[in-house]
Amino acid sequence: MPVSYTDSDFAGDPxxxxxxxxxxxxxxxxxxxxxxxKQPLIAFSTVEAEYIGGSxxxxxxxxxxxxxxxxxxGKILYKDTEQCPHYLYSDNNSKTTKYQQIFxxxxxxxxxxxxxxxxxxxxxxxxxxxxxxxxxxWNAIKTTYLLTSDMLADIMTKNFS
Numbered sequence: 301m302p303v304s305y306t307d308s309d310f311a312g313d314p315x316x317x318x319x320x321x322x323x324x325x326x327x328x329x330x331x332x333x334x335x336x337x338k339q340p341l342i343a344f345s346t347v348e349a350e351y352i353g354g355s356x357x358x359x360x361x362x363x364x365x366x367x368x369x370x371x372x373x374g375k376i377l378y379k380d381t382e383q384c385p386h387y388l389y390s391d392n393n394s395k396t397t398k399y400q401q402i403f404x405x406x407x408x409x410x411x412x413x414x415x416x417x418x419x420x421x422x423x424x425x426x427x428x429x430x431x432x433x434x435x436x437x438w439n440a441i442k443t444t445y446l447l448t449s450d451m452l453a454d455i456m457t458k459n460f461s
Contacts (some may be wrong), residue, residue: 301368302327305362305403305446305453308339308353310346312457319343322456323351331362333364336456348425350409354402355432358441361400399439403446405454410443 302325311317322336335356343349400447404410413432435441 301365301400302332302361303401303403304357304364306348306350306353306357307405307448307451307453307457308327308343308346309457310343310349317342319349319352320457321349321356323353323360324453324456325361326452327368331358334453334456335360345408347406347408347412349455350404350406351412351425351432352429354404354409354413355429357402358432358435361402362435362440365400368443371448383422388435401442401444403441403451403453405446405448405451407445410445413443 306321306323306325308319308321310319312320318341319337319339321339322334325332332451339352341348341352343352405411414436431441432441432455436443
């Protein structure tokens with residue numbers, strides 16, 4: 301299965317203070333898909349910027365792994381993927397047992413993704429970005445810390461001007 305890396309900057313755009321996110325998926329030593337884009341809203345912290353980037357990566361990760369399984373094994377990983385490629389439940393409505401690992405270089409974003417408890421400081425985050433919590437809850441993905449110096453997605457969020 302592909303291995304995914306995600307990274308975000310914080311308020312990297314000097315004009316509107318929006319953050320950028322990026323991810324890269326590696327399969328057999330090569331990048332098979334990647335993305336770098338500006339986030340749709342202003343993040344209030346580095347943790348929030350990384351969390352938003354991680355949520356977008358989780359959605360792509362589930363879709364990529366489902367496609368990979370269809371091509372390689374001819375089977376569907378998640379029920380009802382024809383209607384929704386981000387559906388998180390397994391065929392027997394229990395938690396999935398195989399997760400896809402996402403490497404993240406921010407401990408706060410990892411804890412926020414793994415712990416669905418209410419946080420006063422993050423209640424303003426759009427429900428749209430809490431997808432990563434459900435993905436962790438159902439074991440579709442697992443967020444894993446990776447040092448910034450080892451982060452392959454780092455290049456997706458750096459300005460080279």
